[in-house]
Amino acid sequence: MKAVILRAPPSLDKLDIVELPPPPPPGPGEIQVRIRACSLNFHDLAVAVGALPVAPPRIPLSDAAGEVAAIGEGVEEFVAGDRVISTFFPTWHDGPPSRSASFAATPGDGVDGFAREIVNAPASWFTRQPRGFSHAEAAALPCAGVTAWRAIVVNGALKAGDSVLTQGAGGVSLFALQLAKAMGARVIATSSSEEKLSRLKALGADQVINYRSHPDWARLANAYTDGVGVDHVVDVGGAGTLEQSCAAARIGGHIHMIGLLGGPQGAVGPMHLLSKQLRISAVLVGNRRHQLDLVQALEATGVRPALDQDFPLDRLADALRRMQSGAHFGKITVSVAP
Ligand SMILES: NC(=O)c1ccc[n+]([C@@H]2O[C@H](COP(=O)([O-])OP(=O)(O)OC[C@H]3O[C@@H](n4cnc5c(N)ncnc54)[C@H](OP(=O)(O)O)[C@@H]3O)[C@@H](O)[C@H]2O)c1
Missing domain, CATH: 3.90.180.10 (Medium-chain alcohol dehydrogenases, catalytic domain)
Structure with missing residues (x-):
């Protein structure tokens, strides 16, 4: 072989x-x-x-x-x-x-x-x-799909009407976008590329933001949620995005810490988290049970x-x-x- x-x-x-x-x-x-x-x-x-x-x-x-x-x-x-x-x-x-x-x-x-x-x-x-x-x-599915599922559904207890911000057009972020939309959430998706932003819209994103031309993208995420901020941030940028992720989240919002694409060490201090009572869940993929639940959810929702x-x-x-x-x-x- x-x-x-x-x-x-x-x-x-x-x-x-x-x-x-x-x-x-x-x-x-x-x-x-x-x-x-x-x-x-x-x-x-x-x-x-x-x-x-x-x-x-x-x-x-x-x-x-x-x-x-x-x-x-x-x-x-x-x-x-x-x-x-x-x-x-x-x-x-x-x-x-x-x-x-x-x-x-x-x-x-x-x-x-x-x-x-x-x-x-x-x-x-x-x-x-x-x-x-x-x-x-x-x-x-096994890595990217299960990670997105565990973050927003298992840890985040996502419900219809919630708002979710996804970062970039990689595997985890696209699963998060598609699952969130299929479950009745509203999605703000970011990317560094205008062409990818159009494709994110075609996949169901309600609003899109170019994080390269808008390095202060949290300001737009707040504007798109009437100044409230989003319920969930799917953070794949790590040190490169955490500060903006905290600024984009609503008071009591949930940051799902998944990737380190923007670096492993950053300057977000306890004040950022305390002042908005943010919940941070670090996620490493998930277990076999999570995967079986995801398989069933994909069959039920038709997400591909x-x-x-x-x-x-x-x-x-x-x-x-x-x-x-x-x-x-x-x-x-x-x-x-x-
Ligand atoms: N914790 C876990 O369980 C888990 C599981 C899977 C993956 N991960 C991690 O999550 C990250 C993404 O994984 P993936 O498999 O989805 O990767 P991927 O498919 O390679 O996604 C990469 C995309 O992320 C976007 N990106 C890159 N740097 C960024 C930044 N600084 N800020 C915002 N977006 C950025 C870019 O999208 P645009 O071109 O659209 O800008 C890039 O094309 C990696 O760090 C990976 O190690 C963690």
Whole structure:
């Protein structure tokens, strides 16, 4: 079978396509999955360029979709032919975060990932796909989709009529926009690109703001909410956005801390949080239960992921370069076994 291996020292030039022997029949409790598609997350780029240290050689990519090719003894949840998706934290099944919510267990990070045609893994590492989804659409869910769901729905208890501000046109932000709209919320979406702002409007954003031409974008978010501020901010910029996120939130609003695209260290002090009684929830993806709930919600709402470009497995480095360029809109996908 074909696989991609990241070699030391990690860089986009160290992703080798190799032939590996196919795995044996699945053991007790395992399923064998023929991987059809993967999707890229910022996390995969950070691993591939060495910004997140892993121990090469490592098979990259955390998010995959495919079909069950065979089941091991004792597996009851799946049968051969079922369409499945991976989970980002394979050993965090339910309940609050614990040590199982650790990158040490994440495919493509602490253990080998899914840039390969066939894999054997415990059945509990996978969930079913939403009915009617392509493998590429399903592969978009485990990291970006579950993160957006857990932030605004699980932690944020989003309700119809709430206002949500999303940042940029990346995977997490687009899921947050689409889920929030499907659940009756109002969305203000930001981007650095006028062309992407039009596409955000087409996806349902009620108002859009160019955060590059309006570095004080919180002022506009306040104006669009009659001076009140938004109920939820989906913050992917970290230090680069937190101050404006606090200024855009209403008194008692909720900031969902998700990404560090604008840097890890910033100047937001306790006064910013206290004066408006803000709630900050730091989110690291979610558990298997969250993913099952998201799958059901997507079936009920009809939301389909916004997909960007698709690349064949042997062009994984080019797919990651597209992510690095920031030109993408939504999820970049990789086709694996035909
Ligand atoms: N905590 C978690 O569980 C979790 C899960 C997934 C991702 N993340 C993190 O969340 C971030 C986004 O991940 P992703 O997979 O959605 O990435 P992505 O698809 O690569 O999104 C990147 C987009 O974010 C926007 N952006 C970049 N810098 C920005 C800034 N300073 N302020 C506002 N927007 C900015 C840009 O959109 P425009 O081109 O439209 O401006 C860019 O195209 C990353 O830091 C990632 O590590 C965290």
